[in-house]
Amino acid sequence: MKRRRFINITLGSGMAISLAPNLIFGQSTVLESSELLGKGSPTLYGNGFQLRKSAHDAFVKMQAAALKDGIKIHVVSSYRNYAHQKRIWERKYEANLANGLTPIESIYKIIEYSTIPGTSRHHWGTDIDIVDGRFLNTPNLLSEDNFNKDQPFYELKLWLDAHAKSFDFYIVYTNDPQRKGFKYEPWHFSYRPLSCEYLKQYQNLDIFKVIQGEDFKGANKLSDKVIQAYYKEHILDINPELLA
Ligand SMILES: [Zn+2]
Numbered sequence: 001m002k003r004r005r006f007i008n009i010t011l012g013s014g015m016a017i018s019l020a021p022n023l024i025f026g027q028s029t030v031l032e033s034s035e036l037l038g039k040g041s042p043t044l045y046g047n048g049f050q051l052r053k054s055a056h057d058a059f060v061k062m063q064a065a066a067l068k069d070g071i072k073i074h075v076v077s078s079y080r081n082y083a084h085q086k087r088i089w090e091r092k093y094e095a096n097l098a099n100g101l102t103p104i105e106s107i108y109k110i111i112e113y114s115t116i117p118g119t120s121r122h123h124w125g126t127d128i129d130i131v132d133g134r135f136l137n138t139p140n141l142l143s144e145d146n147f148n149k150d151q152p153f154y155e156l157k158l159w160l161d162a163h164a165k166s167f168d169f170y171i172v173y174t175n176d177p178q179r180k181g182f183k184y185e186p187w188h189f190s191y192r193p194l195s196c197e198y199l200k201q202y203q204n205l206d207i208f209k210v211i212q213g214e215d216f217k218g219a220n221k222l223s224d225k226v227i228q229a230y231y232k233e234h235i236l237d238i239n240p241e242l243l244a
Pocket residue numbers: 077122127128129188
């Protein structure tokens with residue numbers, strides 16, 4: 001179901017045209033491919049986090065609404081550039097090798113939760129990892145268990161289940177047992193009006209070039225077959241509401 005809203009403009013001749021509001025107000029949703037890969041310099045907004053303007057505005061509203069209900073939404077991670085994702089990847093890759101894993105085993109372990117540099121939705125400035133700021137001392141903040149019943153972030157989870165969509169924030173990696181790719185991430189939310197568009201644009205890129213043209217550690221271990229499966233399962237097997 002498409003929910004894109006259009007604004008009707010009547011031209012002098014009486015001819016009417018419809019445009020998406022973001023095109024009218026000059027906030028084109030078309031990104032340079034460098035920005036889709038975390039290699040641009042987007043203008044970002046936020047106090048203690050970084051998001052694109054409309055995602056920021058919606059998030060601040062959601063945060064205020066949650067606070068009225070006693071829940072303190074705290075952003076653990078928001079925009080991340082390519083270099084940052086590369087550092088995360090390489091730190092995990094090296095640590096896994098040091099623990100005796102083979103390169104390919106290391107890669108499979110990393111992609112349970114983390115992305116190959118250049119393929120993170122965090123590159124877009126539309127996605128956030130959030131927890132309840134009342135309980136920041138919780139060990140391993142971003143672990144599924146913390147969001148379960150009787151655990152510190154359960155109230156936040158229930159609140160988000162009930163309200164996040166009304167602010168256009170959607171969970172990306174659902175707990176649907178049929179879903180492949182990244183594991184369930186009850187903390188990761190995406191601002192749908194932008195990220196849906198960006199994912200469509202991302203699908204026009206040559207994923208093999210994106211990954212194989214890079215020099216991060218382990219890149220040469222990523223065969224065409226592994227990349228193909230990663231693309232299908234990790235990038236595209238997400239909450240279907242974000243694919244519309
Ligand atoms: Zn995330």
